[in-house]
Amino acid sequence: MEFQDEFEQILLTEEEINQKVKSLGVQLTEDYRDKNPLLVGVLRGCVTFMADLMREIEVPVELDFLSVASYGQSAFTSGVVRVLKDLSEDVDGRHVILIEDIVDSGLTLNYLINYLNGRNPASIATCVLLDKPYRREVDVKADYVGFEVPDKFLVGYGLDYAQKYRNLPYVATLKDNAIEEE
């Protein structure tokens, strides 16, 4: 897909992302030997990252997915999210790795960690490609982080604007004037 007029710049190239995903895979391979981890992707933004990352993990893994949506604005700031698609697997006693494309306020990740903790996993870790730590509204830190990114609207490699651009192989920033206020 060609560079679009509404993009400002390519923030992370395909090569930079591939290198980072490989190194995250090396770390996870070392940390999860003999643990048969369950990778839990948070739809939909996770799909590209998760598909690439799992192929860089050289120990057996299993996969599952969650789909969530935030409630209205007031509930969102309280951190309540609605689970649209629940897990298919039982996480009791499992080593769970939550996979996210991006952490921003941290509300989604924080909610999901608590949600999964209620199901008695052996451990929960979080692995995110992109992090905006200065945007946190709750104190949550990812265990494995690809890149700390600036406070820009990002698209590509799973991230969307109005459901577009998830299929870009790189991460681009959108021009401010391309973003419509909701």
Ligand code: PRP
């Ligand atoms: C994004 C991302 C996280 C969440 C992070 O999902 O995938 O789930 O927002 O934001 P937070 O840290 O402020 O909670 P989004 O709602 O855009 O859905 P998508 O994955 O389907 O694109």
